[in-house]
Amino acid sequence: MALIAVGCLGLLELTFFAFGSIHEFSHSFLLLESAVILLATLGLLFLVARQDKKTEEAENTAESQLSHLADFATDLYWETDLEGHVIAAGGRLMNTFFPDINHVLGKHYMSVIKLDDAERQKMLDALRAIKPYSDILSVFRSTDDKRFYISLSATPRYSKTGAVIGYLGVGTNVTRRIEAQGRLKHMAEHDMLTGLANRYTFQNRIEQEVAASGEDENVAILAIDLDNFKSINDTFGHQTGDALLNLVAKRLRKVIRGNDWAARLGGDEFVVVSRDVANPMDACLVAARIVSALSRPFRIGGLELTSSASVGVACAPLHADSTQSLLKCADLALYEAKGSGRSCYRLFQAPDQPHSGLN
Incomplete structure (x- = not known):
């Protein structure tokens, strides 16, 4: 556009010499001046339009690059x-x-x-x-x-x-x-050998279960102890003993109710928490199934082993209204089952309560 303007000025000089008079030159000058202004304006508009197009292309390119970057x-x-x-x-x-x-x-x-x-x-x-x-x-x-x-x-x-x-x-x-967090949480809350809840989880959950129990909704603890596990473990070794504990856990999962859960507290000590128990009979029926399931022989590495179980049953709030008291009641019932010949269950009976007839 600058070249066009310079060309116009050169044309202006030629016109001055051609006309040879100021009057004629003045008229021609006005015409050329208008032409220069018009050309300059058109040039400016062209430059603005070109710049807008470059800006739009740059924005589109930036958006495309941002999309590819994302x-x-x-x-x-x-x-x-x-x-x-x-x-x-x-x-x-x-x-x-x-x-x-x-x-x-x-x-x-x-x-x-x-x-x-x-x-x-x-x-x-x-x-x-x-x-x-x-x-x-x-x-x-x-x-x-x-x-x-x-x-x-x-x-x-x-x-x-x-x-x-x-x-x-x-x-x-x-x-x-x-x-990874889920695996760590599972490891922290479950027994590594059997996959059942561990003592830590049992202690945390049972507090909530007992606190939620009421007159119309009991929660029962079934304390389980294998009757001759130590003898098997000492005779056949820890590997066989661990296999036996694993099979016990599998049988427990099969016989407990859908809303019940089991835990291994350590060694051959297990516990089942039976929720929504309408009366002690419901918990005793679960205990009877456990005794029956664990009295059947276990086959481990070509061996056929028998390890029965004794079970003690206690209910909250019927027998106790705190976790520690309930556990104590279940343990007392378990000791009574062991003292009664083992491979059986006993329901906790307070000294001043009449015999329930459920044992």
């Missing part, structure tokens, strides 16, 4: 509109969960993810307040039905004028960490 750097990312509908999604794991993105686009964000009640409430609270949220744990299923734990974080999206127009979020695969 695909590379995150396991999941998404954008939603103000109503919560997904308008964009991607990430390394996108195809793992949603091979066809059309199954996600346009859907409400909350219908795509799976959250438990507590995590869902945390997210809803943030959305209602239009605030960022982070570390919301969700569960996704892959196309081959594998479970993934994804930590979700998001922040509001804003327009150029500062208005909220939706959310921009990312998801991080934390499956290994969650599964």
